[in-house]
Amino acid sequence: MKKLFLFLLLAFSLGISAGAHAGDKVTVFAAASMKDVIEEAAKQFKAAQGAEVTASFAASSVLAKQIEAGAPASIFISADEDWMNYLQERKLISVPSRRIIAGNALVVGTQPGEMGKMPDILATERFAMGDPSNVPAGKYGKAALETLGFWSEVEKNAVFAENVRVALQYVSRGEVNAAIVYASDLAAAQGLEEAYRFPASSHKPILYPAALVGKPSAEAKAFLDFLSSDAGQAIVRAKGFVSAAEAGS
Template identity: 40%
Template sequence: MRSSPRRLAAALALLVSGATAASADQITVFAAASLTNALAEIEQTFEAETGHDLSISLAGSSALARQIQAGAPADVFISANADWMDRLEADGLLEPGTRFDLLTNAIVLIAHSTDAPKAGIGPDLPALLGDGRLAMALVDSVPAGIYGKAALEHLGLWDAVAPQVAQTDNVRAALALVATGEAPYGIVYATDAAAEDDVSVVATFPADSHPPIVYPAAELTNRDTPAIAEFFAYLRGAEARAAFERQGFVVVAK
């Protein structure tokens, strides 16, 4: 019996949809919390263009790296500093040849106000704090906290302010403490400050007061798939670059 044109069209549609489903893939991305806003935008556009599903887990780079070391099923890691990526590479947990530097950033002193006066970062910082707390990500493990502590030590201020530091699990939690007024001041990335309307930047730490802020990205071992290659190509492309730059990042990936 001859098939009708309608039946042929329906069969073709099923074949096409089946092929699309077969070529679609899920990519699990572990990424630093400071990338929240940019990756939310990238997730939406990448999924729309490719049909792949991005599953993004955001936290402090240290917490994510430890989860990967413990066997968490991530495909991609984007860290807020090189040290945690170095540790995974030393453990043999990165797919060789896939690591690259994606972004840079800056750290800033923020205040709970939309119009806080600008101030230099110097000996008057303890007086600026008064009895208040200085919100920071964990200073010995989370990159934003590590950079902030290094800058304060470089400027000779750490010992004076350390008793007033309120440490949080990640930089977005430190940002939230200042945004809600629980801490009058905090140290976060410039991109975090730009994403929150209820804080203002009081000062920017000199770039030479802390190690370079670099965000490396890499595939994890045995996760080398065409979908991940597409995602990395997208991260290097014009649309992702624009999304990162809208949040204040400097894109260094070529």
């Protein structure tokens, strides 16, 4: 009996220890366009504070639905306000923690030598963009084209992608002539160039809201604060984004 008691006590102690270490890990669900920022921030955060940060990248709509279904996210970073609002309405995020961590610009990316004028660059060949029905970059792209009066002319050539990274892959593989993407994603792409930059007035400001999810750990709070800090914002700018301050947050 005594041995059994000692065994159970040891198992219980190990369970507490394992749980404590598990709590050190931060799980970030972030829009695909934030991949380079989050990976670099995670590396610097671990070096400074020792906490492990893992991340899942996809379209904001996909991630929001996963969180709604119970996926174990610590932090959600959306590529627009709509999907953050979606989770807030369902009481799945910490409203006081919600903040803007970055901004972006919308551009047309092409292979070198494919420069052209709008709307010719999109009206003559197939081009890729995020699906306007659910992908933030697609919503911004369609809105910008509608504002400029080009959507009806180029819509027939649009190939809808699940996120901006996939849209850029289509261009890289030569499957389409161009892609409407964020400036930060194009900056990270190999061998592609900016053919056109949409006027900021042609679409709503491109903002990246972030918030804690569920009952956040101290490490999750610390990582979100790191993203808002001078060090975190330096990473944001280095990866081709606009800082939160510059985005007007």
